[in-house]
Amino acid sequence: MKRAFPILAVLTAALLSYALYEALVAAPTEQTMGNVQRIFYYHVPSAWTAFLFFFINFVCSIQYLVRRDPVADKVTNWAVIVIAVAACIAPFIIRPLPAGIEPSSVATTGIAIAGLYFLIKKYFPAGKTDALAVASAEVGVVFCTVVLVTGPLWARPVWGIWWTWDVRLTSTLVLWLIYISYLMLRRFSTSTETPALAAALAIFGALDVPLVYFSIWIFRTQHPQPVIGGGGSIDPRMLHVLLINWLAFLCFAALICWSRYRLEILQREVEETQALEALLEPRSSR
């Protein structure tokens, strides 16, 4: 990974440049909103990326807590498998599904959740899931900040106001505040129990993600309705640009998350060495 990093960074930069060109030049201009609609190509992919990284943080936090106890670990493994199987069966049992929800998307989500859980478990040892949790939370907060900044910049010319306290906007702000408090806890608490406390906070915080995502499906909000699923529609050329931008942001987020993860691991090693040195110093001075 160390050798591939510069190559991946160059490829990501190229992809981000191409995505920017597609968003500003190639994408068709929306008829009612005009050019300001192009903010959508940064706003929506940033939101999806933030949700994904908060979900990674959620999975890592669960694993940090359960992998300390073999029984809890086994129970959680089976619970994840049950969730995946239930997601595949549910669309056949619950009929009709809520408007806009496709049976295939329910099944895919269930399988993706289980896949991500076991992928993290396979590639990250128990002691390192906590480091990945910190890294993913930080990246999620960066992208959530982009969402909260670009949203009002779109709303001002379209709605005539910068902000309104509707469910989608308020729950997104709450989500951002929860993860800011998570990062503050990690940064300033020196207790040995901090990772466990932070993991518990992250699990509760992640419960806000479905509320943010489904708020525009469940509640009547000022925020536009979903363009993908939920009965929404989008011009195929716009969808193409949206997905290109999401791919570019995903690659970028994965790279910075990896860098942050490596930094966290290195920092912990340095702190351990410093602590050992501090223990040994009095003896050597005698």
Place this chain on the structure above:
Amino acid sequence: MNFLYAAYTATWIIHITYLVILARRYKRLRSEIEQLKKK
């Protein structure tokens, strides 16, 4: 059009600021490692 450019510029300012913060943390950590090696 101004709002569009403001949104795109703000996005990149946020990302670049985070990258600079990461780079500074790496730099600080590297100097700590160097100090440990000297001991």
